[in-house]
């Protein structure tokens with residue numbers, strides 16, 4: 001796990017992840033407008049809002065794929081706004097994408113192993129000088145990858161090429177891949193999109209299990225049933241701004257939220 005962020009129970013006062021007055025402009029468009037929020041250790045926080053609200057831009061800012069025009073992002077209390085995405089992964093931030101793209105011809109287990117952080121085998125000189133250490137690390141990574149595939153209910157397919165997977169199974173594989181780096185918090189981008197009803201239940205159960213093991217989640221999701229069942233708290237964005245926050249039931253009844261969705265649909 002990253003040094004910066006501890007799993008919940010270690011320090012419940014400090015938010016795992018925080019945005020303070022974050023602004024992101026694309027030319028004249030303000031995609032994220034002065035947004036502030038905390039993600040508390042151990043929670044599953046939902047991020048919802050109509051199309052174009054700024055949710056994906058917010059994820060890109062949190063993960064470090066893009067930098068804010070102003071404002072600050074904190075990971076475990078440490079300011080990280082200027083840090084590259086891979087540094088934030090090292091600090092305990094994991095992220096999945098709406099459309100996962102595993103390497104189709106590699107097996108599931110190989111795909112998960114590829115996500116391992118800082119393997120000695122990646123460094124040529126170390127590989128040459130300490131081959132026994134590389135072999136031991138590879139064995140440990142294979143064991144961990146197998147356990148993670150079991151955790152996401154894909155162990156049966158561990159030695160199949162990733163190309164055989166359905167869209168929903170790719171989401172589960174993506175979850176296993178992200179877990180390989182021992183994240184403290186995982187940003188999930190639309191885990192329910194394009195997933196059939198049976199697999200959706202598996203995904204909900206697995207996210208719940210992983211959360212109960214101590215990992216915090218922030219998830220963008222349009223499937224309100226999933227949000228209601230999983231999220232302890234929900235943030236609503238519209239037109240780049242944070243409109244309100246509360247439980248799923250509270251925000252669903254909020255007239256500003258209803259208005260934002262009706263406006264977006266018009």
Ligand SMILES: Nc1ncnc2c1ncn2[C@@H]1O[C@H](COP(=O)(O)OP(=O)(O)OP(=O)(O)O)[C@@H](O)[C@H]1O
Nearest residue numbers: 026029030031049050051052053054055056057058
């Ligand atoms: N790279 C970019 N260049 C210019 N405009 C962008 C860029 N990325 C996003 N935008 C604009 O920023 C606004 C917010 O987009 P964003 O994708 O963050 O919304 P969203 O809430 O994730 O929407 P959806 O639910 O449809 O994915 C939109 O008006 C979008 O067109």
